[in-house]
């Protein structure tokens with residue numbers, strides 16, 4: 001499912017980013033550009049990231 005239409009980012013992309021240690025919207029924005037254009041995806045992207053972080057193990061050396 002698409003999370004960010006402007007940048008064609010899916011929930012899988014967000015989950016993969018979480019698994020690699022990204023734990024905040026600014027990190028998602030830097031790595032996937034989520035929310036950097038129209039911004040309409042920000043709330044759903046945050047929810048998707050939060051859910052992914054509940055399930056994803058924290059990468060070694062990264063803060064949760």
Ligand code: FES
Nearest residue numbers: 004006037038041
């Ligand atoms: S839908 Fe994500 S920036 Fe527009």
